[in-house]
Amino acid sequence: MSLRSTTRALPTLLRVGFADAVAYRAEMIVWVLATTMPLVMLGLWTAVARDAPVGRYGEPQFQAYFLATFIVRQLTGSWAFWEMNFELRNGTLSMRLLRPVHPLLAYAAEGVAAMPMRVAVSIPVAVIALALVGPTGVNAKPLLWVVWAFSIVGAWLLTLMVNLLIGCAAFFFESSLKLMDLWLVFYFVLSGYLIPIDIFPTRLRSFVDWLPFRYQIGFPVELMTGSHAMPDALVLLARQAAWIAIFLGATRWAWRRGVARFSAFGG
Amino acid sequence: MKARYLRLLAVQLRASLLLGMQYRADFVLDALVEVFWMATAIVPLLVVYDVRSTVAGWSRGEALLVMGWFTFLQGVLEGAISPGLATVVEHIRKGTLDFVLVKPADAQFLVSTARLHPWRAVNVLTALAIFAWGFRLLGRAPTLSNVATAVVALFASVSVLYALWMLTVSAAFYVVRIDNLSQLFSAIFDAARWPVDVFRGAVWVMFTFVVPLALMTTYPAEALLGRLAAGTLAGALAGGVAALTLSRAVWLASIRRYTSAGG
Amino acid sequence: MIRVRDLRKHYKVHERPPGLGAALRSVFRRRYKTLAAIDGLDFDIAPGERVGFLGPNGAGKTTTLKVLAGLLHPTSGEVSVDGHEPRRREDAFLKKIMLVLGQKQQLLWDLPPSETFELNRAVYDVPRAEYDARLAELTELLQIGDLVRKPTRTLSLGERMKCELTAALIHGPKLLFLDEPTIGLDVSMQVVVRDFVKSYNERSGATLILTSHYMEDVEKLCPRVIVIDKGKLVYDGALDALATRIRPDKRIILRFSRPVDVADLAPLATVLRHDPGETVLRVLKDEVSAVVARALAQFPVDDLTVENAPLEEVMSELFARGRPDPERGPPP
Numbered sequence: 001m002s003l004r005s006t007t008r009a010l011p012t013l014l015r016v017g018f019a020d021a022v023a024y025r026a027e028m029i030v031w032v033l034a035t036t037m038p039l040v041m042l043g044l045w046t047a048v049a050r051d052a053p054v055g056r057y058g059e060p061q062f063q064a065y066f067l068a069t070f071i072v073r074q075l076t077g078s079w080a081f082w083e084m085n086f087e088l089r090n091g092t093l094s095m096r097l098l099r100p101v102h103p104l105l106a107y108a109a110e111g112v113a114a115m116p117m118r119v120a121v122s123i124p125v126a127v128i129a130l131a132l133v134g135p136t137g138v139n140a141k142p143l144l145w146v147v148w149a150f151s152i153v154g155a156w157l158l159t160l161m162v163n164l165l166i167g168c169a170a171f172f173f174e175s176s177l178k179l180m181d182l183w184l185v186f187y188f189v190l191s192g193y194l195i196p197i198d199i200f201p202t203r204l205r206s207f208v209d210w211l212p213f214r215y216q217i218g219f220p221v222e223l224m225t226g227s228h229a230m231p232d233a234l235v236l237l238a239r240q241a242a243w244i245a246i247f248l249g250a251t252r253w254a255w256r257r258g259v260a261r262f263s264a265f266g267g
Numbered sequence: 268m269k270a271r272y273l274r275l276l277a278v279q280l281r282a283s284l285l286l287g288m289q290y291r292a293d294f295v296l297d298a299l300v301e302v303f304w305m306a307t308a309i310v311p312l313l314v315v316y317d318v319r320s321t322v323a324g325w326s327r328g329e330a331l332l333v334m335g336w337f338t339f340l341q342g343v344l345e346g347a348i349s350p351g352l353a354t355v356v357e358h359i360r361k362g363t364l365d366f367v368l369v370k371p372a373d374a375q376f377l378v379s380t381a382r383l384h385p386w387r388a389v390n391v392l393t394a395l396a397i398f399a400w401g402f403r404l405l406g407r408a409p410t411l412s413n414v415a416t417a418v419v420a421l422f423a424s425v426s427v428l429y430a431l432w433m434l435t436v437s438a439a440f441y442v443v444r445i446d447n448l449s450q451l452f453s454a455i456f457d458a459a460r461w462p463v464d465v466f467r468g469a470v471w472v473m474f475t476f477v478v479p480l481a482l483m484t485t486y487p488a489e490a491l492l493g494r495l496a497a498g499t500l501a502g503a504l505a506g507g508v509a510a511l512t513l514s515r516a517v518w519l520a521s522i523r524r525y526t527s528a529g530g
Numbered sequence: 531m532i533r534v535r536d537l538r539k540h541y542k543v544h545e546r547p548p549g550l551g552a553a554l555r556s557v558f559r560r561r562y563k564t565l566a567a568i569d570g571l572d573f574d575i576a577p578g579e580r581v582g583f584l585g586p587n588g589a590g591k592t593t594t595l596k597v598l599a600g601l602l603h604p605t606s607g608e609v610s611v612d613g614h615e616p617r618r619r620e621d622a623f624l625k626k627i628m629l630v631l632g633q634k635q636q637l638l639w640d641l642p643p644s645e646t647f648e649l650n651r652a653v654y655d656v657p658r659a660e661y662d663a664r665l666a667e668l669t670e671l672l673q674i675g676d677l678v679r680k681p682t683r684t685l686s687l688g689e690r691m692k693c694e695l696t697a698a699l700i701h702g703p704k705l706l707f708l709d710e711p712t713i714g715l716d717v718s719m720q721v722v723v724r725d726f727v728k729s730y731n732e733r734s735g736a737t738l739i740l741t742s743h744y745m746e747d748v749e750k751l752c753p754r755v756i757v758i759d760k761g762k763l764v765y766d767g768a769l770d771a772l773a774t775r776i777r778p779d780k781r782i783i784l785r786f787s788r789p790v791d792v793a794d795l796a797p798l799a800t801v802l803r804h805d806p807g808e809t810v811l812r813v814l815k816d817e818v819s820a821v822v823a824r825a826l827a828q829f830p831v832d833d834l835t836v837e838n839a840p841l842e843e844v845m846s847e848l849f850a851r852g853r854p855d856p857e858r859g860p861p862p
Contacts, residue, residue: 030447034454040461044315047323047465054318175293181300188307195314271655278652282638282645289640289681365601366636371624372653526617527603528541 005100017113032121035073041194042066064137067129068224071122072217076155080107081180084167139226147233148223154240159216161247171258192218215240283383294386308460323464328404332488335397337460342390348429350382352436359439375518409491417490424483426507430514440521459484531737532575537607539568567593569761580738582752586849590761591741592709599707628703632710635694637682643693644678647700654701668696688719706738724750745841759849776847777839780818782811785833
């Protein structure tokens with residue numbers, strides 16, 4: 001499993017992944033439509049802001065925020081955990097281990113391959129959002145859009161790492177699904193997904209700043225809605241990178257240990 | 268004929284209980300995780316009512332009632348409705364639906380009663396706790412007639428919930444891989460945590476008439492508060508009956524298609 | 531008992547061609563083609579008969595069986611089973627039939643087979659006395675006494691099949707539909723299943739319809755075969771008559787007391803196999819006595835047997851020919 005053989009396999013992996021994504025188009029659409037939480041929150045928070053804004057969020061700001069959340073969720077979501085869990089339970093993980101491509105990279109490639117379909121879905125939503133909100137609701141500085149691009153890649157990577165790390169728990173525990181459920185609860189509540197971070201009471205906010213969840217979704221969304229100036233944005237980007245590094249290390253370690261155990265027990 | 272089906276129900280219940288005994292650790296863990304998931308609704312609710320005293324005409328205590336009914340219905344869904352109907356998907360995947368169809372009993376009845384998770388009754392307890400919390404915030408208790416009306420509204424809710432889930436599962440005859448569809452259902456059902464008045468315009472219409480989440484959680488809550496108009500209740504019951512009829516028709520059509528197209 | 535006239539079953543399947551371009555196009559437009567799984571079948575089966583449906587993979591045997599059981603609606607044609615139209619799936623009809631599908635089971639997985647038996651008792655409305663008697667009988671015959679209380683998932687495949695048979699027979703059906711029942715079973719278990727099914731048929735007079743890939747099943751169980759290929763009837767009649775008609779050669783199996791050179795055997799007949807323990811000659815039917823006489827005269831023969839061509843060969847021959855007109859052989 002060398003980097004070179006992986007690089008050579010990459011185009012095929014991507015092509016097959018894309019064909020797969022197209023073949024399972026019905027499932028794709030359902031996945032997209034199942035991202036209802038931002039839209040439900042949109043309804044809730046605009047109802048809250050109907051009479052008066054909450055902090056700096058009036059109705060249009062909430063609309064911008066949650067539509068941005070929908071888009072970022074589309075672009076950064078990963079289902080590698082469920083795939084990994086499924087394959088481990090079936091025994092088909094062994095087949096991945098036999099291939100000359102590192103399985104973690106294969107999962108990553110599959111995620112990348114699904115991107116075109118997901119971007120295709122996000123574009124109409126982005127257009128609607130812009131129409132509803134107007135240019136003031138959206139960040140106007142081009143340099144910050146560059147930072148945003150990095151933050152999206154970072155968020156995608158981070159979410160993938162989380163998926164794979166918790167997926168590795170399946171090597172050791174029966175109930176890894178519950179673990180993912182646990183993570184998801186924290187993720188939904190503390191990442192800015194359900195509640196914009198700046199609405200949180202202040203003592204909770206400083207706590208949340210140190211957790212990885214915000215860098216999975218809240219941070220890119222905040223950049224899109226123009227919540228941060230450049231210096232702030234760069235600091236947050238650095239924090240995101242730090243979390244990615246931590247999870248990358250943890251995932252590789254967990255994977256090695258997990259595979260060793262898996263092979264020892266005959267798969 | 269009725270007696271036979273009652274006996275069948277008893278046998279199925281027994282089998283489910285035996286199964287539940289075997290996997291009780293799993294089920295208890297499931298129930299606990301379920302309670303933990305409630306944080307994704309309670310926390311936003313608390314934050315919202317931290318900054319406002321009413322939202323769309325609902326106070327905190329009142330909104331909690333809606334959330335309580337949601338928890339209750341979720342228990343009914345995951346304890347009595349979805350496990351049985353999930354067996355349909357399994358049967359289609361494994362090719363064992365033939366065994367169900369070859370039996371001299373109604374297939375919908377057989378699959379609906381095939382599996383129950385009695386541990387989900389913990390949701391009922393949680394719901395009652397939330398009701399207690401809500402009414403404490405409101406500083407009063409529901410009257411007996413309110414409770415009675417709520418129970419009637421509940422029949423409509425459960426009927427609609429069952430019918431919707433049946434429709435989702437019937438999709439398995441066409442799409443086979445419906446894990447996503449059930450996820451879609453859960454995702455949309457999620458919106459029922461909040462009073463329907465929170466949503467406006469087209470969305471409000473959708474949640475009242477198309478995917479009647481309003482019927483499922485908002486109306487029982489209004490009933491408990493003594494705010495549910497008799498006309499609305501009648502409409503809800505009619506809706507429940509209509510939903511059951513529709514889902515039965517779709518199920519029969521799906522079976523017809525299955526037996527024409529071959530399993 | 532069973533009457534089938536001009537049965538047809540067509541399917542529309544959508545094509546999924548390979549390649550990225552085709553995959554993209556299939557997002558927008560799907561192409562369908564029609565498959566004829568059953569293409570005009572006619573046959574009658576009397577009560578108490580044991581009939582085997584034979585045919586290559588995809589021939590339509592399982593499809594035919596499912597039509598008879600009411601699980602599939604025919605596209606056209608007449609099907610009557612004990613006076614019922616299977617597709618109507620009347621309760622009275624369903625109570626008369628049983629279904630066993632190889633490698634699939636109706637037994638509840640995590641619970642003991644006894645739970646499935648109880649469930650079936652409730653579903654089929656079997657009176658308690660009748661149920662107890664029949665359960666005792668089946669348990670005795672199949673020797674599953676201590677197995678029925680263990681969860682199904684802990685039983686071996688053979689044990690599961692025995693319990694599966696019990697579950698399927700608990701309501702005393704008149705019609706037994708078995709689709710590849712011995713697939714995946716080891717040899718001894720195959721024998722158990724065959725013997726049991728045969729004796730059940732003989733005792734109860736139930737009609738048996740069996741589909742199988744294993745020639746052994748058909749040879750041992752079914753005096754009558756209906757051969758189906760590409761949805762059409764190819765042969766309907768006695769099994770041995772089929773063998774004789776299609777492959778009119780016989781096999782002579784010899785064992786010699788002293789080693790014999792294969793070159794010496796050649797003028798006698800075609801030598802199919804010449805091993806130290808066994809020599810197999812292929813001989814046309816009319817020449818059997820002549821060859822036997824010469825073999826006994828010229829060679830040190832220890833043991834001699836005359837057999838039909840193995841069924842596998844007959845079948846391959848039959849399907850290779852692709853006969854358009856169905857043959858009706860003599861009844862068994």
